[in-house]
Amino acid sequence: MTRFVMVAGAWLGAWAWDDVAPELRAAGHEAYALTLSGLAEKQGVPAGQQTHVQDIVDEVERLDLRDVVLVGHSYSGVPVGQAAERTGDRLARVVFVDSGVPVDGESALDGFPSDHVRKSLAENGGVWPPLDPADYAGHDLTDEQIARMVADGTPHPGATLTEPAVLAHPLADLPATYVKCLLDGDELLPSADELVASGRWELVRMDTGHWPMFSRPRELARILVESATRS
Template sequence: MTDFVLVAGAWLGAWAWDGVVPRLSAAGHGAHPLTLSGLADKQGVSAGQQTHVRDIVDEVERLDLRNVVLVGHSYSGIPAGQAAERIGDRLSHVVFVDSDVPADGESFASNWWQGQEKFEASIAGNGGFWAPLTAADCEGQGLTDEQVARLVGGSTPHPGASLTEPAVLTRPLGELPATYIKCLLDGPEPTDGVARLLTGGNWRLVEMNTGHWPMFSQPDELARILLAAAENQPRASVPPRPGEGAR
């Protein structure tokens, strides 16, 4: 049995995986969605990036999980990538879902497309938080109106310190056994940093024909890819079944 530890990206909590967890459980595996400190039902808890790394490590150790497939989506690829090296032989595989990846000494804000200073200024202007999602942010991401409403309605302000605090890595990230899922509606190519990691022998790329939140838009397909990662077998992308995105 594999134990999946599922960590959603910025603004989201464990609830974001509600469409995926039953599919993993039905296949006979453990599924453990995690809310990071300061988000969702843990709002009000002070949190930096290293807090989020500890959240993940502590959950794995508290539940005494083994054969762990650690899944980090979007922002959470940064703390998940750091936590992966810290859980040692408990780790089986890491899956980065359309995510950022950690680089030693760099933060999420370091590579913000409008520049780090502008991003940090927007956080400072919002009381130290990254403002939650709006419906406009979800346009063109393969989501139904119902899915957008759920995603936006459940989003909470994201602690700014977790976005500006630098990552700490003790070994090259490319040494981890990893799958990177690229969601094509959010951009056709991985970042340069991810592309370099994919040139090694330990990472593989899987593409999904959907947007940045596949746990909402294509939960069946995402679950199939995660299950394939648990088997440690490369898997070609398969188009979603008709109507899946509407469920």
């Protein structure tokens, strides 16, 4: 049995995994979804990037989990990757779902063209507002799914995006799977592409958009389970 700890990306909370967690449990595994500080039901809690790293480490230790697969989607791949190396022998694998990956000394915004995000942070008091419904078009989502993401999404704390990552060891040392969602583009971010190209990380492609926990929850759960067997 594998224990999955799943963390969604910007604007989202634990609720984003509502359709994935039951699939994992039905397959005989434990599944825990985590809301990061400053988001969803934790909105208003001050948070920087290292706060989010500690959120993840604390959850693993609080639940006293072993053989843990950490799952980071989108933004959360950056704190999840840092938390992974701090969980020691509790870790079985990391799965990065169409996400950023941490680069020591660089922020989450350094890994992609992000001037529009920085501008938004400056214009909105240091938070990144949730997307508009039109921004979700073309990502294999139903109108109902988009409506829920818009209604339940909360502003993302900007310091988590601008603070630098801190890594003690090369990220390639982690046992990892990278899931690329093809409707979000078929090219990986340079930092992730380098790690996958090294041959030490597994690459899995999904023919869906950037939010597969909504668009393809059963398929994503299957990929998570299969990746755990490679640990």
